[in-house]
Amino acid sequence: QNNSEGRAMSLLHIYKTLDNNSTQVNQLNPEWASYTLGVFLCHSCSGLHRNIAQISKVKSLLLDPWSSSEIEFINSVGNNAAKAKYEKMVPAFYYRPTNKDCQLLRDQWIRAKYERKEFIFVKRVLVTLFLPGYREGFLWKRGRDNGQYLNRKFILSEREGVLKYFNKNDAREPKAIMKMDTINATFQPGKIGTPHGMQITYLKDNSTRNIFVYHEDGKEMVDWFNAIRVARLHYLQVAFPGAPDSEWLPKLTRNYLKEGYMEKTGPKHTEGFKKRWFTMDDRRLMYFKDPLDAYARGEVFIGNKDHSYSVLPILPPSVQGYHWQFGITIVTPDRKFLVTCETEKDREDWIAAFQIVLNRPMLPQEYAVEAYFKHKP
Ligand SMILES: [Zn+2]
Known part of the structure; x- marks a missing residue:
């Protein structure tokens, strides 16, 4: 002993x-x-x-x-x-998981590093992921209407700067074209209900679109994720020549600041509150009827605190019709959004997530996004 x-x-x-x-x-x-x-x-x-x-x-x-x-x-x-x-030769775009990431990403990182020894020689990773600028394969994609997963062909093309998928194998026209300038991929095993589940989002007419996919093979799924990252890096390098890679590497993909249910009321604040799924994706606060909906019911832009945006841990006293007791008033230059949380802790976590973007200075391209939200029909 x-x-x-x-x-x-x-x-x-x-x-x-x-x-x-x-x-x-x-x-x-x-x-x-x-x-x-x-x-x-x-x-x-x-x-x-x-x-x-x-x-x-x-x-x-x-x-x-x-x-x-x-x-x-x-x-x-x-x-x-x-x-x-x-880890001698980990490509710069390759995602290094932290202890906060899902088990799939951590498991595949350990396998890539020690079992397959992918980072002792750099070539294998690059060749199998995305050379020569093209990747094609099948993923299970959740159907928009019935929620059933169907096997769909996906193509990632560097030349076109897009990820696209096809409903029929011999179809000429893709069902959706996702451009590299706005695409994001994030693993969501809990929300999707499968350990390899990945959410891909892209903007169409400045509104967020979601698709949900998985592959039975964990390595294949993580390879798609890193292939999207390297395709995005390539797109950004071409679109913004001269900017250093260090500027783009943290922006290749992003995880959400927070997600979960809150209750919300309508613009007049007189209707009853309804339970909705909220996603805070950088400065976009989106709400959905169902967490796996293809598109949001509404999106709110959260700007910087010096530009008339704020978040208060209260509701106006006259407001009624909510079931959850922990209210938040989200103030934007255009209107006030009223939401409620189920627990005090949840309200604190949401406010902390809002503070991250409220306290961060606006980037030039974010003013363009804000202008779009202001003039939204
Ligand atoms: Zn550990």
Whole structure:
């Protein structure tokens, strides 16, 4: 007992001295390690490493016995050295998941890095994802009206700068054309109800359109995601020559600031409140009758706080007809939007999400979007 405790302590000591610079590891305070790869892991990642047991064998730092040769091995590698080896050639556009991302993205990252060793040599990733500027394949796409998933052909084309899909394999005309300037992809396993579920959005006549897709094979799904990212990077490089890639890399895809149900009332504030699904996508607050609707019932632009936009944790006193008690008044230059949340915590989270964009200065292109919302028929 004493002996294994002593070994655990020396492992923790190694971890602290070796990986001081590895912020991800430090934040997660690892209690697990792979004794075949020589890296420390958080509990969640240790579970994913069990999926590649032929490459990575994990043990608890505190509960499992460690031999002195295993300790010596970890001492000789560590997270920083493993990263230098296995992440040597990660393409800049390639999405690196964080501990907040869904299991699919984290699992495929670990497999790509350690099992397939994709980032030791850069070529394989680029060739299979999107060279020569073209990707074609089938995805299950949710039907707009009946919610049934049907196998659809998708084509991603760098030359045309679009992602498109076809309802029939031999159809000449695509059912939808999604341009690279406004396309976004984000994994939504919970909302879609399948672990590989991905939401793709694009703008049509300045309104958001949603499609929901998945592929049974996790690698195929993550490859589509990264292919969309590299296609978007290419589009931005051509459209805005001279701008550094560092400007575009954080904008290739984005996750939503917040989603969930709130109640809302109409523009006159006299109708009853109705439960709607809200999505905060950067400065666009959208609401839907059903979370998987193809398009929003309404969209609200949230500008900067110095331009007559604000959010208050109250409703005007005369307002009636709501069931949820935690009201928010969203003020824009044109009108006030009244919503209510089910819990106090939910209201705090929504307000925090609104504050992110209220506090952020407006970009030149965002003024154009704002003008569109102001003159919307
Ligand atoms: Zn982890």
